[in-house]
Amino acid sequence: MRIDEPTPADLGPILAGHDRYWGGRDLRWLHHPMYCRQFADTGLVARADGIVGYLFGFVAPTGEGYVHLVAVRDDARGTGLGRTLYDRFGELAAARGADRLTAITTPGNVGSIAFHRALGFTAETVADYSGPGGDRVVLHRPLDREPVRIEPARVSDAGAVLTVQQAAFVTEALAYGAAIPPVRESVADVTAAIAAGRVLVARDGARVIGAARVSPIDHGTGAEIGRLAVAPDRQGEGLGSRLLAAAEAHAGPVERYVLVTGHRSERNLGLYRRRGYTETHRALDPVGVPVIHLAKPRHTS
Numbered sequence: 001m002r003i004d005e006p007t008p009a010d011l012g013p014i015l016a017g018h019d020r021y022w023g024g025r026d027l028r029w030l031h032h033p034m035y036c037r038q039f040a041d042t043g044l045v046a047r048a049d050g051i052v053g054y055l056f057g058f059v060a061p062t063g064e065g066y067v068h069l070v071a072v073r074d075d076a077r078g079t080g081l082g083r084t085l086y087d088r089f090g091e092l093a094a095a096r097g098a099d100r101l102t103a104i105t106t107p108g109n110v111g112s113i114a115f116h117r118a119l120g121f122t123a124e125t126v127a128d129y130s131g132p133g134g135d136r137v138v139l140h141r142p143l144d145r146e147p148v149r150i151e152p153a154r155v156s157d158a159g160a161v162l163t164v165q166q167a168a169f170v171t172e173a174l175a176y177g178a179a180i181p182p183v184r185e186s187v188a189d190v191t192a193a194i195a196a197g198r199v200l201v202a203r204d205g206a207r208v209i210g211a212a213r214v215s216p217i218d219h220g221t222g223a224e225i226g227r228l229a230v231a232p233d234r235q236g237e238g239l240g241s242r243l244l245a246a247a248e249a250h251a252g253p254v255e256r257y258v259l260v261t262g263h264r265s266e267r268n269l270g271l272y273r274r275r276g277y278t279e280t281h282r283a284l285d286p287v288g289v290p291v292i293h294l295a296k297p298r299h300t301s
Contacts, residue, residue, distance in 0.1 A: 005041060048253070067102070084245070116141075122140050202239050212246070221254055222257070228268075255298060262291055
């Protein structure tokens with residue numbers, strides 16, 4: 001998947017596929033060409049098999065990064081793409097001097113309000129915002145620090161990746177009383193995986209706070225996701241879900257994703273099941289720990 005600026009040529013396909021982004025809501029009138037022209041440098045289009053998502057916005061003189069529209073195509077929902085588009089826009093807005101993000105929705109759009117609250121926005125209903133009787137919910141989120149970025153790891157990250165990985169998995173290793181594979185790796189092992197383009201990191205400023213690994217399987221028709229790790233002091237912020245979604249996107253157009261976790265790892269199992277993974281079989285890992293294998297087809301939420 002590639003995320004870049006919208007172009008004037010993108011507006012036609014977006015409008016032609018309008019129902020796949022918006023269902024039964026007709027919002028074509030909100031798609032002004034200026035968002036693909038004058039404000040293209042603060043817009044985003046996600047491309048895979050065509051345009052799978054987009055965000056139109058701009059940075060206002062008030063210091064707000066204003067999100068005008070954000071949409072994800074029906075077959076790409078549940079992948080974390082909406083959150084990714086918001087994070088990328090936050091980076092663009094902050095680089096242009098914005099200190100907060102703002103979006104507007106209607107009081108009855110409970111799905112949008114819940115989505116924004118999950119991203120850290122506050123919601124305030126403003127009476128007559130759009131004229132008499134036109135109440136709106138105004139959503140704000142401060143940009144008081146650089147958003148956490150998820151991106152391919154650099155070779156220089158190998159030591160930090162290994163540190164996060166070992167810190168995240170040490171409790172599990174102690175619970176099983178075994179040196180499970182994630183805690184037995186060396187810097188050389190991680191470096192090789194990074195050089196092969198298989199490692200993603202979550203980066204808060206200069207610090208690596210999470211990592212995940214993506215490896216091709218079945219002659220490139222599938223992807224194995226592993227070593228999903230979040231620094232202990234940053235767990236509970238939704239980073240695991242974001243890393244998993246980013247790993248799926250990084251895998252490209254495969255037919256299915258697979259992963260493995262310990263049979264007692266209830267927190268991990270809960271995350272994977274919420275993301276649409278189902279158990280395929282159980283086995284023993286190389287050090288004799290019982291593990292559960294899970295899989296899901298691509299583009300299943």
